[in-house]
Structure formats: C-alpha cells, structure tokens
Amino acid sequence: MSELSADVVIIGSGLSGLVLGYRLQRLGLRVCVLEPSPQGPIFSVNQGGFLVERGLGDLLATPQVMNLLTELGLADQLVSATVKPVRYLWRQNRLQPVPDQISALLTTPLLTPLAKLRCLSEVFVKPGQTEETVTEFVTRRFGEEVAQIICAPIIQAVYGGDPGQLSAEAILKTCVAQERKHSSVLRAWLVGTKTVFTPTVSLSQGLQQLITTLILQLKQSFTPNQTVLRLQKLDRGYELLTTTGESLRTEVLVLATPAYSSGNLLKPLHAALARKLLSIYYPPLVTVALGYPQATLNHPLEGWGHLIPKGQGLNTLGGIWSSSLFPGRAPAGWHLITCLLGGAADPQAQELEEEDLVRAAHCDLQKIFKMRQEPRLIDCHRRPASLPQYCLGHPQKVAQIESGLQQMPGLFLCGNYLAGISPSEVIAQATGVAPRIHQYWLSQQRVPAF
Numbered sequence: 001m002s003e004l005s006a007d008v009v010i011i012g013s014g015l016s017g018l019v020l021g022y023r024l025q026r027l028g029l030r031v032c033v034l035e036p037s038p039q040g041p042i043f044s045v046n047q048g049g050f051l052v053e054r055g056l057g058d059l060l061a062t063p064q065v066m067n068l069l070t071e072l073g074l075a076d077q078l079v080s081a082t083v084k085p086v087r088y089l090w091r092q093n094r095l096q097p098v099p100d101q102i103s104a105l106l107t108t109p110l111l112t113p114l115a116k117l118r119c120l121s122e123v124f125v126k127p128g129q130t131e132e133t134v135t136e137f138v139t140r141r142f143g144e145e146v147a148q149i150i151c152a153p154i155i156q157a158v159y160g161g162d163p164g165q166l167s168a169e170a171i172l173k174t175c176v177a178q179e180r181k182h183s184s185v186l187r188a189w190l191v192g193t194k195t196v197f198t199p200t201v202s203l204s205q206g207l208q209q210l211i212t213t214l215i216l217q218l219k220q221s222f223t224p225n226q227t228v229l230r231l232q233k234l235d236r237g238y239e240l241l242t243t244t245g246e247s248l249r250t251e252v253l254v255l256a257t258p259a260y261s262s263g264n265l266l267k268p269l270h271a272a273l274a275r276k277l278l279s280i281y282y283p284p285l286v287t288v289a290l291g292y293p294q295a296t297l298n299h300p301l302e303g304w305g306h307l308i309p310k311g312q313g314l315n316t317l318g319g320i321w322s323s324s325l326f327p328g329r330a331p332a333g334w335h336l337i338t339c340l341l342g343g344a345a346d347p348q349a350q351e352l353e354e355e356d357l358v359r360a361a362h363c364d365l366q367k368i369f370k371m372r373q374e375p376r377l378i379d380c381h382r383r384p385a386s387l388p389q390y391c392l393g394h395p396q397k398v399a400q401i402e403s404g405l406q407q408m409p410g411l412f413l414c415g416n417y418l419a420g421i422s423p424s425e426v427i428a429q430a431t432g433v434a435p436r437i438h439q440y441w442l443s444q445q446r447v448p449a450f
Helices: 015-026 063-071 102-107 113-124 134-142 144-159 173-182 185-191 207-221 259-266 271-278 347-351 354-369 394-405 423-445
Strands: 003-011 031-034 044-047 050-053 078-080 087-091 094-097 200-203 228-233 238-242 247-255 285-293 305-307 318-320 334-342 376-383 411-413
Touching (some): 003 015, 003 238, 003 423, 015 031, 015 207, 015 423, 031 207, 050 285, 087 144, 102 113, 102 185, 113 134, 113 144, 134 144, 134 173, 144 305, 173 185, 228 259, 247 259, 247 423, 259 271, 285 347, 334 347, 334 354, 411 423
Parallel strands (some): 003 031, 003 247, 087 305, 247 411
Antiparallel strands (some): 044 050, 078 200, 228 238, 238 247, 285 334, 285 376, 318 334
C-alpha cells in the first residue's frame, strides 16, 4: 500500500470540488482532488454540430463567476443569451408567456379575473408565522391559481421537485424576506428598490469548457480513477483508503460529493451527521435532446423554453429551447430542444426504455409545435439522482449539518445541497469556503504535533 499526502484532500470533482481545489491551490496549499471516473465529470455533449447541456448550463454573470472566468482565461469564450429568457406555459392547447411583472400578472390570459383580484388582495394578507412549503406560501399570498398554474410548473422544471414538499424559505428566499420586511410581496415590489438585472451567460463550448479548464489548472492535483472506500479520523487530520490500494493522509478533508455519498462515507465517523445528509432527497431526472429543422416548427422558439402544468395530458415537465438561448448550440437551420422527464412528479420515467423516452418527448413537442418530421436524437441522459430537494425544514437541516461539523475538526462540506443548486451559486459557495479552509490550515501549522 502506497501513501500519499496533501494539505487538503477533496473528494469529488464536480463543479464545487474543482472550483474549491483551484482556489485553494492559488492560496498556496497542496491539493489532491479525487475523481472516481477516468476522465472527470461530463457536463456537456457535442454531437454532429449540436451542443447539449446535461444539467443547468447557464451562468449568472455575478462577480464571483466573472472573476473565475477571467482568471482562467475564458473571458473571450463568453456567450450571452441571444433572446430574452421568457418562459412559456402550455395551457388549454396554447403557449402563453409566463408573467414576469405585476402588469403582466394582471393581464395574462392564464388566470381568471377572480384570480387576478386575489393577486391584488395580497397586500392585505398577514405575514405567515410558521415555515411553509412553496405551495402553501404562494397559495396563502396569491391564491391557488397562481400556485398551481404558474408557480408549480416552474418549480417542477427548474428544481425537478414537488412544490408541495419544498421549503419556501429555501426556494423563495427573496419573497419570504420581502414578506417579513414589508408584510407584502407586492408592496415590496412597488416601493422597494429596483432589482439589478444580472445577465445570463455561458461558454462557447458549454459548461464542459469550464470543467476541462479547471482540471488543466489543477494539473497533477487532479487524480482520476480514485474511489474512496473508507475514512479514518486521526489524532490530527484524516486517512483515506482508495480502491487502488492507496492511503492518503491529510490535515483537511473536503467532501464535495452529493449529500448521499458524503453521508455514506461519514457513517462510521459521525452517525448523526450522516443521517442528516442521507435524508436529503435527489429525484431521478431524464433529459432528451432532440434536433428539428427550423422549417418544420410553427413557432420561432424565442425564449427560455416551455413549461407544462399538471393535467394537460402530456408526459414531459417542459422543454428548454437550447438553440435559442445561446449561439452555437445547433447547426444552421436547426432547432435543439431539451425535454425534461421524471423528477419528483414522475420518478418512474427513468425506468422507460430510451425509445419510449424519445417517443414521449417527441409526441409532446409534436402536439405543441405541430411538426410532422421525426426528430434527430442528439442525447438521452438519465440522472438517477439529479438535484437535491430543499424540502420543508431544509434550512434547519443545513444548520444541524453545520453544527455536526463542529465535532469533526478539519472536515468541510461543499455542494449544491447546502446553499443553492445553480452553477453560479455553487461557484459562489466554493469561492467563500476556500479562505475558511485556508485559515483553518494555517491555524493548525501553529499547533505542535505530538
């Protein structure tokens, strides 16, 4: 058995692990990032001139994101959204834009006149006193129609989740904060300061370009084909045993894996902390990316995509109009639509054969866009565990996880189950954790080893 050592060992080379490893390396620490696969994570697929994102592939141009891309030399590879990111909702056999401001909410044909009056009466609704689900919060403040017709399809498509289970405090942070400060969300919109618009960007070769660049920056610090079998707490630091028979010792250990993977690794060391991590649900999700000649569709596809509420007789949660969002996602004269199936609403969808998944996606698109030509299958990707669900009680659960970490000196967690699921939020979290880890490591260098 060979032994390796590093100042910091990071288990997991998703976006959070790679960004964190890069940041720590720039702070002067010896880093080892362990990845179980031979080539690293795959976020984007390029096939026949089509570029498919297998997950959330856009970035908000926040300071943390832009600083990272500039440091990595990727600023000249940025592409901006080519259309306004309007979401459309399929209801009563028509596509209607989802209202994104008060005036649109009051004029949209998606809601009945009574529902619009109910929206206006939100200013008289008293603030809630207990934690609520997304459905409970939106229903209490805006009424059932807004909750079921507008809010639910967005949550199901973006989070793959059930708004009747997800925590409003975790998912609708801004709205909950506005209610607490102004006693009304509408009042906050009317009298509050204008929200600064943060543009949406991506990279010319997709999010995979960021992943590949981070791996190249890490160089020898990135170690593929390494799966950790067991962790052991030492008097000072941790020891890891991998499937290749190597033993790694480190003063600082970071688990940048999904909550369920981190929980399984921590079972022998901290059972209570492991249970909290294992209780976070990840529903299955399937993405089916289909290509169509533009001439075969009866819609220009100018927007983010379409959402499908329950009760419309369709199989998919919606579709992302990938070729409309960013340039270079499809060959000239073609559209690329990425359909979403499964999630918490239909977890059995992942068990279907690929042929049946493609047929379900195509049939839904055919009903919406009336095309007659068969699609070109670009990619069909199953994610047995997709996005972590911020269910009721999630903020308290995160606080309990952080409390449990206090009993494990030198152990840190980083991942999209803690402080936001989007790539931009993951980058922000990893960027913020890096200096904390660096300070902890420095403090240990002043402690004599016995």
